[in-house]
Amino acid sequence: MSDEQSTIFNSKSHKMERFLEVCLLLLLYDDVGYGYGLVEELSFFGFSEEELNVGTLYRTLRNMEKEKLVESFWEEGGQGPKRRVYRISENGKAELDQRIRIMRMRKARIERLIGRYDELGIEKKENAE
Secondary structure, three states: OOHHHHHHHHOOOOOHHHHHHHHHHHHHHHOOEEHHHHHHHHHHHOOOOOOOOHHHHHHHHHHHHHOOOEEEEEEEEOOEEEEEEEEEOHHHHHHHHHHHHHHHHHHHHHHHHHHHHHHHOHHHHHHHO
C-alpha cells in the first residue's frame, strides 16, 4: 500500500465504511455478488485485500441487510458448498442515488478548495522554504 493510500485508509476520522457501502451498492446494482467476488471487484475503487478482509466485508453486508439496503439468499455452488449471495434492494437503489448526489456536492466543494489552494501556491511556497 502506498503512503497516500495508508493515510487515506488508516485515518481514524475518515469513514471508509460509508464509502465501502456505496461501492457495494454500485457493484450490486446490476448483478448479484458474493463475498470473495466482491472483494476482488472492490479493488477497482482502491481497496486492497490487505485493508479489506472478508470479515469486514461480511460485517458491512450484514449491517446493510439490517438497514434493508441489500438482500441475501443462499445459492447452490455447483460442486462446492452453498454460498450467500447479495443483491441490492429497492431501498438500496434509492440510498445509492442519494449518496451519489451528496458525493457530487462534496466533490464540487473539494475541487473549489483545492483550486483555491493551488491558486495561492501554498505547496510551492512551503517547498521553497
